[in-house]
Amino acid sequence: MTNMRRFFEFIDRFRADESGAATVDWVVGTAVAVTMSIAVTQSVGNAVKEMSDRIAENIANFEICYGSACPAKE
Helix, strand or coil: CHHHHHHHHHHHHHHHCCCCHHHHHHHHHHHHHHHHHHHHHHHHHHHHHHHHHHHHHHHHCCCCCCHHHCCCCC
């Protein structure tokens, strides 16, 4: 019985000890921030790629002409 009592006393002390709680909170908070950053970066990155592809297509099809040098539009 003595060993079981010591075990339960150890568990009670361990549960009541809050000395590492701030570290655990900081690690969890940092993990959440990094995960959110990755998700936002990936989402924004895909949108930027699509927009840059559209801009490149418009620039490739753009004609510059002056006055009568412009071909007739169909």
